Amino acid sequence: MATTVDRNGIPATAMAGLGLEPPIREVRPAPDRFRNSLGKYRVWRSDACVKCGKCEEICPRGVHVRPDGYPDFLTGLDWRCTAEKCKAAGTYCVDHCPQKALKIELSPMYKSLGDFRWTADLILSAWHMAATGEIPDGELEYEIGNSGGGFDRMRFKFPENGPRTDPAEISTALPLNRRGDNRPEITIDVPVYGGGMSFGSVSPHTMLAKARAATAWNTFSCTGEGGYPERLFAYRDHVITQVATGLFGVREETIKMAPIVEFKYAQGAKPGLGGHLLGDKNTPAVAAMREAVAGTSLFSPFPFHSVYSIEDHKKHVDWVKHINPRALVSAKVSTPVDVDMVAVGSYFAGAHIVHIDGSYGGTGAAPEIAKKNIAMPIEYAIPKVAKFLQDEGIRDKVTLIASGGIRTACDMAKAIALGADGVVIGTPEMVALGCIRCGRCESGRGCARGIATTDPELIMKMTIEWGTQRLINMHAAWRAQLVSILSRFGMRDVKELRGRTDLLTHLDYE
Amino acid sequence: MPAKYHIHTRPAPPRFKPVGKYAIIDWREDCSACHNCVKRECAYSVYNDERDRLLQSVDYVDYLYECKGCLCCVQSCTKGLLSWQVNPQYLALGDEVWTADIISSTWYQSETGAIPVSGAGYPGPFRGPGFDSILTDMSEIVRPTRDGIHGREYISTQVDIGRKPMRLSFNPDGSLATDVSPVIEIPLPIIFNLMPWHELSLNVSRSIMDAANELATYAISDEPELLGHSAAVPHLTDRQPAPAGRTLIEFVDTPDVAERIARAKTAEPNLLAIVKLPLGSASIQRALQLARQGIDALHCYADWRGIVQDGGERKHITEAVRELHLAFVGEGIRDEITLIASGGISMAEHVVKTILCGADLVAVDVPLMIALECRVCMNCTEGLKCPVKFEEIDTDYAVQRIVNLMGAWHSQLLEMMGAMGIREARRLRGEVGRAMFFDDLERECFGPIFGQRKASAEVR
Numbered sequence: 025m026a027t028t029v030d031r032n033g034i035p036a037t038a039m040a041g042l043g044l045e046p047p048i049r050e051v052r053p054a055p056d057r058f059r060n061s062l063g064k065y066r067v068w069r070s071d072a073c074v075k076c077g078k079c080e081e082i083c084p085r086g087v088h089v090r091p092d093g094y095p096d097f098l099t100g101l102d103w104r105c106t107a108e109k110c111k112a113a114g115t116y117c118v119d120h121c122p123q124k125a126l127k128i129e130l131s132p133m134y135k136s137l138g139d140f141r142w143t144a145d146l147i148l149s150a151w152h153m154a155a156t157g158e159i160p161d162g163e164l165e166y167e168i169g170n171s172g173g174g175f176d177r178m179r180f181k182f183p184e185n186g187p188r189t190d191p192a193e194i195s196t197a198l199p200l201n202r203r204g205d206n207r208p209e210i211t212i213d214v215p216v217y218g219g220g221m222s223f224g225s226v227s228p229h230t231m232l233a234k235a236r237a238a239t240a241w242n243t244f245s246c247t248g249e250g251g252y253p254e255r256l257f258a259y260r261d262h263v264i265t266q267v268a269t270g271l272f273g274v275r276e277e278t279i280k281m282a283p284i285v286e287f288k289y290a291q292g293a294k295p296g297l298g299g300h301l302l303g304d305k306n307t308p309a310v311a312a313m314r315e316a317v318a319g320t321s322l323f324s325p326f327p328f329h330s331v332y333s334i335e336d337h338k339k340h341v342d343w344v345k346h347i348n349p350r351a352l353v354s355a356k357v358s359t360p361v362d363v364d365m366v367a368v369g370s371y372f373a374g375a376h377i378v379h380i381d382g383s384y385g386g387t388g389a390a391p392e393i394a395k396k397n398i399a400m401p402i403e404y405a406i407p408k409v410a411k412f413l414q415d416e417g418i419r420d421k422v423t424l425i426a427s428g429g430i431r432t433a434c435d436m437a438k439a440i441a442l443g444a445d446g447v448v449i450g451t452p453e454m455v456a457l458g459c460i461r462c463g464r465c466e467s468g469r470g471c472a473r474g475i476a477t478t479d480p481e482l483i484m485k486m487t488i489e490w491g492t493q494r495l496i497n498m499h500a501a502w503r504a505q506l507v508s509i510l511s512r513f514g515m516r517d518v519k520e521l522r523g524r525t526d527l528l529t530h531l532d533y534e
Numbered sequence: 535m536p537a538k539y540h541i542h543t544r545p546a547p548p549r550f551k552p553v554g555k556y557a558i559i560d561w562r563e564d565c566s567a568c569h570n571c572v573k574r575e576c577a578y579s580v581y582n583d584e585r586d587r588l589l590q591s592v593d594y595v596d597y598l599y600e601c602k603g604c605l606c607c608v609q610s611c612t613k614g615l616l617s618w619q620v621n622p623q624y625l626a627l628g629d630e631v632w633t634a635d636i637i638s639s640t641w642y643q644s645e646t647g648a649i650p651v652s653g654a655g656y657p658g659p660f661r662g663p664g665f666d667s668i669l670t671d672m673s674e675i676v677r678p679t680r681d682g683i684h685g686r687e688y689i690s691t692q693v694d695i696g697r698k699p700m701r702l703s704f705n706p707d708g709s710l711a712t713d714v715s716p717v718i719e720i721p722l723p724i725i726f727n728l729m730p731w732h733e734l735s736l737n738v739s740r741s742i743m744d745a746a747n748e749l750a751t752y753a754i755s756d757e758p759e760l761l762g763h764s765a766a767v768p769h770l771t772d773r774q775p776a777p778a779g780r781t782l783i784e785f786v787d788t789p790d791v792a793e794r795i796a797r798a799k800t801a802e803p804n805l806l807a808i809v810k811l812p813l814g815s816a817s818i819q820r821a822l823q824l825a826r827q828g829i830d831a832l833h834c835y836a837d838w839r840g841i842v843q844d845g846g847e848r849k850h851i852t853e854a855v856r857e858l859h860l861a862f863v864g865e866g867i868r869d870e871i872t873l874i875a876s877g878g879i880s881m882a883e884h885v886v887k888t889i890l891c892g893a894d895l896v897a898v899d900v901p902l903m904i905a906l907e908c909r910v911c912m913n914c915t916e917g918l919k920c921p922v923k924f925e926e927i928d929t930d931y932a933v934q935r936i937v938n939l940m941g942a943w944h945s946q947l948l949e950m951m952g953a954m955g956i957r958e959a960r961r962l963r964g965e966v967g968r969a970m971f972f973d974d975l976e977r978e979c980f981g982p983i984f985g986q987r988k989a990s991a992e993v994r
Contacts, residue, residue, distance in 0.1 A: 058609030099614050132559075133608070136619040139657030172992065173660025289674050293655055296672035296679070296953025300651065325686065326952070327679040337675055360672045361970055369676055383669070386655040392639070393649070393946045395656040397883050398953050399672050400970055404979035411982075429655065442983075451655060462603040465653025472577035472604035476653060482577060525983040532991035533984035 047236040047492050051157030051500045054493040057458060057486065063103025063148065064134050064163065067117075072125035073097070079117040079126060084110070088117070102131065103148075106162035140171045141384065142451070142461050146431060153501035154456035154494040167434035174403035175435045177531045182512045191507045195517045198446045200284070200423050201352050201376050208350055210283060212243040214503050215446035215518050216436055218453055219427055220266045220286065220356075222250030223273075224301050224310040224322075225388030225465070226454075226476045227483040233491025234453060235259040240492075241499045246286060246448075249299060249324060251313035252278035264354070267344070269298055270324030272314040276347060284377070285344045285351045287337075289328065290358035292385030292428030295399040299324035300389045305470050307478045338373035345374065352376040354425070359383060359405040364412035371413070371422045378424055379448060380405050385428030386451040388476055389466030402428045403442065410443025410523055433505035443523045456498040457491050538688060539721040541749065541941035543647020546934040550907055550922050552641050555634070556601040557621040558608070564615055572607040572616070581607075628910045631664075631839040636880050637904055640939065644905035647938035649945050661972045663993050664840055664850040664878070668887050669970040673955035682952035689948050691959045693723045693895045695782065696806050696830050698869040715830060716804045718781060722944060723889060723959050726753035727876045727897035728769060730838035731915050735925040736760075741932030742902055748933060749940050754784050754833075754897065767808070776801070784808040784833055787820070792827040806830040808874065813854035814844040818861045821871075825862065831872035834858060838900060840878020851877050852891045859892020859964050868964075882946035892964045905939040906932050 055061075067087060075095060080088040085104040090097045107128045110116040118126045138144035149166035153159060160166055168176045198215040201207055218234045225248065232255060238245040239262045246264040247256065251273020256263055260281050267274050268288035279285055290296060301310075301322040311318035331337050341353050354377035355370040357363065367378045382402025387395070406426050413419040426439045427448035436447045455461070457475050470477030474485025506518065515521060573581040580600045601618075608616045627634035639650050661667055673679050682689035696717035703711045726746050734742075739757045746753035746765035755761065756769040761777050768777055772788040776798035783798065785791050787809050795807040808831040809824055811817050821832055836842045836851040844854065855875045862868040875888050876897035888896050904910065907922040914920055951959070954968045962968070976987055 056609075058606070060609045060611065060614045062605070062609065132617055132619045133605075136556075140659045141655065141657055171658075171660040176660065290672065296674070296955075297949055298681075302651075325681050327674060327681065329681070329686075331675060332678065334676060357674055358672055360674060360677075361967075362676060365676050366674060384656050384660075386653075388653050389651050390653075391649045391651050391946065391949055392656075393881070393883050394949060394953070395652075396658060397670050398950065400669060400975060401660065404975045407983060408979050454654075459654075460603070460605055461654050461657065462605075463652040463654040463657070464602045464604065466651055467602075469577055471653075472602070472606050528983070530980060530984040532988050533980065534986055534988050 044232075044236070044488060047240040047496065049240045049496065049500075051497050052493055053156065054490055054497055055155050056151065057490060061101070061103040061151075062133055062137065063105060063131060064144075065102055065105040065107050065128050066131040067100050067102045067105055068127040068129070069097060069100070070125045070127070072123045073121075074123055074125075076122060078120055078122060082115050082120050083117055084113075084115050108163050109161075137460070139461065141169050141429070142431060142455070143170045147455055147460065150432075150452060150455040150498070151458070154498045157497035157500040159501055159505060167432055169431060173532075174401050174429070175431075175438050178403075178438050178528050179531065180437070180441075180509065180512075181527055181529050183514070186512070187514045189511045189514055189516055191504075191511050193516055194507050194510050196503055196506055196510075198423070198518065202421050202423055203376055204421075205376075207352060207376070208283065210352060212241075212446075214241055214243055214499060215440060215506075216430075216499075216502065217244035217264070217425075217446070217448055218246055219386075219448045219450035220246035220248035220264070220268075220288065221388070221450065221476075222248030222266075222301070223253050223313055224250045224305055224307075224478060227471075227474065227478060227486070228253060228255060229483055229486050229488050229491055230454075230457060230475050231256060232259075232488045233457065233486075233495055235263050236488070236492040237495030237499060238262040240496050243499075244284065247273075247278075249273070249288060250301070250310065251275070252281075253313060257281070266356075267340075268324055269326060269328050270322065272316070272322065272324065279344060279351070280348045282348065282351055284354055285348065286354040286356050286377075286379065287328075287340060287344075287375075288356045289331070289337075290326065290381070291356070291387065291390075292358055292381035292383050292399065292402070293387030294390035294394040295358035295360070295383065296326055297391065297394050297398075298326035300466070302389055302466050304468050305388075305466070305478050307480075310478050334369035334373050337370065341374040354379050356381055359399045359402065359428070361400070363400070363405050364409050367409045367422075367424070368412060368416050368418070371418055376423060378409070378422055380409055380424070380426055380428075381448075382426070382428030386454070387465075402426050402430070402439070406439055406442040406444050407525065414523075433502040434509075436502065437506055437509045437521065438528065440518065440521050441524050441528050443525070445522060452498065453495055456494045457486065458494075539691065539750075539944075541647075541937060541944050543938045543941040544934055545647075546645055546931060546938055548641065548645060548907055549927075549931075552638065552907075553624050553627055553634075553909070554601060554621055555624045555638065556603040557619055557624075558601050559617040559619065561615045561617070564613055566613060568612055570612075572610040572612075575610070576607060577604065578602050629839075631878060632880060632900065632904075632910045637910060640880070640901055640904040641907065643942035644935040644939040647941040649942055649949070661993060665852060665881075665884050665887050667850075667972045667993070668852065668890070669972070669975075670883075670886060670890070670950055670954060671968045671970060672953040678955050680952045680955050680957055682948045682957065687957060689951050689957050691723060691944060691947050691951075692719055692721050693959050694719050695808075695872045695874075695895070697828075697871065700867065700869055716781070716806060718806060720751045720895070722749060722751050722940065723895040723947075723962075724885060724940065724943070725751050725767070725874065725895065725897050726902060727899040728754050728756060729899050729903060731912070733914075737929050738906065738924055738927060738932065741906070741927065741929045742936065744929065745902075745933045745936035745940070748937055752782060769810075776805075778802065780805065782806050782808065784810055787811050787824075792824070792829070795829065808833050810835065812836075813842045813851065813858065813875075813877070814849070815857065816844070818858060821858060822861060822865055822867070825867055825871040829871065831874055833874040833876065833897060835875070835897075836877030838877060840884075842877075851875060851879075852887060855888060855893050856891040856966075863964070882943040883950065885943065886947060886950045886962065887969070889959070889962045890965055890969045894960075894963055901939060902936055905935045907935075 145165040149164040234245040249268035264284040265282040355375040356379040383399040426444035465476040469479035875893035
């Protein structure tokens with residue numbers, strides 16, 4: 025039987041959707057895939073307990089578990105506990121226990137989890153949002169981290185009694201093509217899309233979950249550098265493909281298929297260093313996609329050996345525009361001291377999207393010295409670039425996308441207020457999928473939690489459906505927070521927030 | 535082109551179990567010994583590796599040093615018996631400058647000779663004091679870029695010790711009239727310093743010297759038995775006479791140091807003299823004076839935490855080096871002296887940042903001891919036993935550990951220089967255009983938006 029192929033030579037069978045339900049934009053519960061969730065508190069029950077059941081009765085969160093017909097309490101669902109909130113509400117089980125048999129304290133794991141940028145609170149609240157689609161109603165700080173600078177020290181100046189907009193009337197849509205060049209006017213429904221993560225750095229399940237969630241939310245995901253796996257073809261209207269310095273997996277047919285093609289000049293986590301895929305993660309499937317030898321470490325060089333000037337960059341852009349006359353072009357650059365010049369140059373070379381990636385961004389593997397030291401944080405780069413684009417009179421001709429250290433919906437809103445049109449996220453999606461930020465994505469078989477791995481056994485720790493739902497839920501929670509911020513400012517469209525630095529204050533400034 | 539500089543690294547596993555960051559706590563008394571124990575599933579086989587120890591253990595608490603902190607076992611145990619936390623012993627390592635993370639990373643580099651690589655983004659604070667208030671630049675598209683890491687372009691880390699005349703003059707017959715001093719080239723902008731605390735045993739001092747030799751650099755030493763070593767830079771106090779046949783000698787600054795050096799140079803015309811001088815504004819005039827007196831190099835130092843007590847003010851080595859460098863630039867004699875800076879340099883990035891602030895090269899001390907598994911516990915300063923038995927260390931093994939560390943640092947220098955688009959370590963000196971200071975970024979990017987930064991603003 026002859027195989028039907030479409031105009032790009034893609035077999036129709038590849039489009040069948042792999043037996044998965046089409047993703048829909050609907051919040052559904054997607055609880056933790058591990059049986060013991062982590063939370064802020066640990067509940068201790070001493071042997072003074074007489075099983076009276078008072079605690080079970082009073083607890084609003086179902087922490088104390090005793091199934092019908094059981095005389096004893098099972099191991100509790102401690103992660104649900106919101107002790108401080110309960111104390112205030114008078115539902116604190118410890119106070120109500122007639123035997124004084126209960127004790128609640130901070131979980132030792134809560135104290136050890138997280139880091140300056142992704143605190144335990146941020147990780148736990150990201151998990152909560154991915155599980156429920158709602159912001160945590162407990163005590164978790166879900167907006168800022170503890171880095172001591174940048175977004176973490178900025179606050180919105182909300183008006184005290186200003187008029188609020190009805191959330192139903194607020195638009196969060198973001199047009200991506202502002203050049204007026206007769207290429208498609210692509211608009212995404214939320215001002216955020218998924219960052220490039222290659223097949224090889226993350227599992228096919230992760231890639232599919234990202235692409236499906238992007239489809240549900242009418243936004244984008246990105247293949248990263250490392251080829252365009254066939255299983256993603258079904259979601260091709262929501263998948264950006266990347267052309268990066270190693271040119272791994274770059275094929276004419278996938279360029280032709282992509283609504284947006286992204287040139288990755290540099291990456292925030294390892295600016296000026298190219299890419300790394302360590303040998304263990306280069307499995308036969310990855311190697312086949314990249315046309316490389318399995319088991320060898322793959323390095324993308326720095327820079328593009330064909331680009332040493334803006335004119336060379338224009339040649340690149342022209343090449344892609346010629347191959348795919350409907351594609352938008354994005355230039356992903358890092359944040360050197362002259363990032364503003366780079367951005368303006370990229371625009372004049374023909375890019376629709378200038379994507380600046382700040383130095384605190386995530387990665388599958390990068391030298392620690394680069395992550396810490398090279399290039400500037402995105403918080404500085406956004407106002408610098410936005411101002412320069414403004415001064416050059418081209419601010420409204422280009423879509424400015426910021427990434428590299430966007431962790432929360434609040435960071436996204438701050439980035440937009442600083443001058444970006446929208447953001448790209450990577451780590452928040454990984455955390456939503458259960459990443460704990462142990463930083464071992466690169467070692468051995470890859471991520472032990474089955475997210476950033478190509479190991480056939482570890483991949484199976486996460487299903488595509490679960491991953492998709494977690495990301496759909498996360499986007500729902502993020503959009504709700506953005507809408508709430510816009511509503512409090514009386515705005516009707518996220519466009520109105522762009523560049524409104526007057527609405528921000530910084531705690532370290534007077 | 536001269537032969538490429540290459541450092542031969544080889545695995546050198548630790549003699550003592552390193553202090554790991556994460557600890558698993560195991561409440562074994564409730565274990566139902568189920569057949570699908572999560573410990574079998576560990577992706578890193580941590581429990582397999584430790585099986586013997588686990589079986590023999592009589593405690594109820596076990597620290598699994600190899601734990602990577604993925605928490606799969608903790609979150610999957612059917613009875614929830616496993617707990618996890620940052621190892622308290624790890625938290626107790628080092629101090630606020632020589633942090634546990636720096637010590638642990640130095641151990642890793644000394645063992646493997648490899649650059650520390652990890653996934654996810656930078657987990658640390660937005661900015662910090664000292665070295666962490668400086669970022670380095672990268673270039674892309676609109677500025678020349680370099681591909682040094684993959685060997686496509688050669689990046690040289692070679693620097694010179696010695697005076698370079700600002701101009702040459704010639705006799706009427708065309709012969710050179712300028713007295714051109716000798717210059718020593720070293721392939722790495724690093725020499726080894728005296729240790730700030732700890733009297734080293736002879737075998738450790740010898741290891742440091744041999745490692746310097748293998749790396750084609752130098753080690754400052756006051757160990758009488760090693761002053762004849764080919765890599766030795768004898769360190770002389772005011773009373774000691776200069777040993778014969780040396781090309782590099784470090785003199786402690788004394789009022790008559792210029793005369794002492796002149797005498798030593800008469801005996802040894804190829805001698806390069808280094809004078810050791812504390813950093814700080816009080817030393818700047820003296821430094822300029824010494825340079826005019828024909829001293830070849832200055833070794834200017836901060837304390838071992840990188841701090842300079844300058845009058846009532848605490849300055850970081852980078853600030854003090856920058857002031858000194860600019861004083862020489864202002865006098866128009868910067869090239870007539872080599873500035874060697876030391877104090878608090880604990881990571882490869884500190885080498886680059888100190889040079890960007892104006893040093894020609896740096897002298898490294900404590901990291902060499904950490905390479906040999908030192909825990910910066912300071913027991914030795916109190917006369918207590920060394921937990922890693924420094925005095926018993928095998929020389930060949932110790933040399934390899936130090937060579938590995940320098941190999942890893944060298945690779946990291948290439949990464950930072952490659953990203954900056956600089957191919958010559960000599961060109962890094964004072965090149966603050968390739969550095970970004972957080973204070974400047976705050977002022978330029980945030981100043982127009984938020985106004986004046988509070989003087990009291992805390993830097994984490």
